[in-house]
Amino acid sequence: MSKILIRGAKVLGGEVQDVLIDGETVAAVGTGLSDEGARVIDAAGQILLPGLVDLHTHLREPGREDSETVLTGTRAAARGGYTSVFAMANTFPVADTAGVVEQVWRLGREHGYCDVQPIGAVTVGLEGKQLAELGAMHDSAAGVTVFSDDGKCVDDAVIMRRALEYVKAFGGVVAQHAQEPRLTEGAQMNEGIVSAELGLGGWPAVAEESIIARDVLLAEHVGSRVHICHLSTAGSVEIVRWAKSRGIDVTAEVTPHHLLLTDELVRSYNPVYKVNPPLRTEADVMALREALADGTIDIVATDHAPHPHEDKDCEWAAAAMGMVGLETALSVVQHTMVDSGLMNWADVADRMSVKPARIGGAEDHGRPVSAGEPANLTLLDPAYRGPVNPAGFASRSRNTPYEGRELPGRVTHTFLRGRATVVDGKLA
Ligand SMILES: [Zn+2]
Numbered sequence: 001m002s003k004i005l006i007r008g009a010k011v012l013g014g015e016v017q018d019v020l021i022d023g024e025t026v027a028a029v030g031t032g033l034s035d036e037g038a039r040v041i042d043a044a045g046q047i048l049l050p051g052l053v054d055l056h057t058h059l060r061e062p063g064r065e066d067s068e069t070v071l072t073g074t075r076a077a078a079r080g081g082y083t084s085v086f087a088m089a090n091t092f093p094v095a096d097t098a099g100v101v102e103q104v105w106r107l108g109r110e111h112g113y114c115d116v117q118p119i120g121a122v123t124v125g126l127e128g129k130q131l132a133e134l135g136a137m138h139d140s141a142a143g144v145t146v147f148s149d150d151g152k153c154v155d156d157a158v159i160m161r162r163a164l165e166y167v168k169a170f171g172g173v174v175a176q177h178a179q180e181p182r183l184t185e186g187a188q189m190n191e192g193i194v195s196a197e198l199g200l201g202g203w204p205a206v207a208e209e210s211i212i213a214r215d216v217l218l219a220e221h222v223g224s225r226v227h228i229c230h231l232s233t234a235g236s237v238e239i240v241r242w243a244k245s246r247g248i249d250v251t252a253e254v255t256p257h258h259l260l261l262t263d264e265l266v267r268s269y270n271p272v273y274k275v276n277p278p279l280r281t282e283a284d285v286m287a288l289r290e291a292l293a294d295g296t297i298d299i300v301a302t303d304h305a306p307h308p309h310e311d312k313d314c315e316w317a318a319a320a321m322g323m324v325g326l327e328t329a330l331s332v333v334q335h336t337m338v339d340s341g342l343m344n345w346a347d348v349a350d351r352m353s354v355k356p357a358r359i360g361g362a363e364d365h366g367r368p369v370s371a372g373e374p375a376n377l378t379l380l381d382p383a384y385r386g387p388v389n390p391a392g393f394a395s396r397s398r399n400t401p402y403e404g405r406e407l408p409g410r411v412t413h414t415f416l417r418g419r420a421t422v423v424d425g426k427l428a
Pocket of ligand 1: 150230276277
């Protein structure tokens with residue numbers, strides 16, 4: 001059995017402690033620990049968190065292996081400090097059957113960089129017309145509990161109601177990409193002052209907010225659980241806050257890029273900033289930060305959306321939507337939430353590990369850093385400063401909005417069930 005002694009890390013940013021890993025498990029947490037057979041990692045000045053969990057990753061396999069595969073995506077995840085990712089269903093073929101979700105789940109296990117939990121499609125082919133085999137996907141080896149047509153909105157209220165009713169039987173959740181399709185036809189960016197000046201088609205806030213309002217009411221009506229993907233406007237925050245105060249079982253996520261970037265960047269016409277939902281205004285960004293800090297928004301999820309350069313290095317209107325995010329998420333959260341004083345590291349552990357694991361039912365993740373728990377851990381150096389260099393990404397794609405931008409923090413080690421997947425910032 002391999003033993004590792006992490007010496008002198010601040011656990012969740014608090015007390016300096018030593019952590020002994022024995023095999024797949026945390027064997028001891030305390031001060032002055034020693035073990036003759038253990039490999040020692042000097043972690044002075046570093047923060048130890050439970051391994052991060054991403055409820056919203058696009059791994060692109062099967063079908064778009066030119067942009068990402070389960071292998072490259074999970075390597076990128078490990079580099080970013082993640083030990084578990086939930087893979088979105090909009091692949092080719094769509095993950096709408098037990099066969100496809102089992103394939104993705106198995107690839108994750110074989111590669112061993114990160115646990116991969118497939119998300120099943122809500123409707124056949126993401127077409128919004130007919131419920132997919134939700135029960136068969138749940139009963140499969142992949143044990144799917146999260147269902148989403150992400151990339152598209154489940155806009156038919158009757159289909160959404162049926163999905164909520166169906167998943168209720170086994171404690172599942174429907175994760176909604178809230179985008180009223182008629183209100184966003186031809187949309188290229190956030191609808192507002194900048195879109196008016198640039199003459200680009202606008203994606204209005206109300207297209208998101210109206211679907212969230214409808215879905216929290218549907219969830220209340222059927223007594224089921226709904227999760228809102230990549231919430232992006234101040235108005236959406238207000239609706240989720242209201243729904244929670246009313247006792248509705250709703251959770252919500254925000255992406256790192258919506259915590260930092262605004263629609264002013266679209267003035268550059270650089271398609272790296274083209275994303276769905278679009279970058280919003282400064283007022284929205286500030287509302288999202290506050291809501292994440294006060295718990296109205298439950299979690300950070302990356303919406304890691306890799307695209308090959310030919311789909312992004314083109315004119316704005318023709319470019320694909322999305323940006324990669326796994327390898328920069330923790331740095332963006334440190335910059336926007338921790339270094340700004342809005343959250344501490346225990347809050348980061350809560351929003352990026354504990355709560356996403358709970359929402360998705362990833363039982364071995366988001367656990368306390370204590371003896372007897374699975375050794376899924378992330379060690380980071382918060383003092384590091386340096387420019388983002390996409391050439392060094394483990395992801396197959398490079399569509400990051402942060403190229404050359406200085407962001408704080410660096411993941412030095414990631415442990416998946418006691419095995420180091422990242423050592424000194426490099427893949428092991
Ligand atoms: Zn989406």
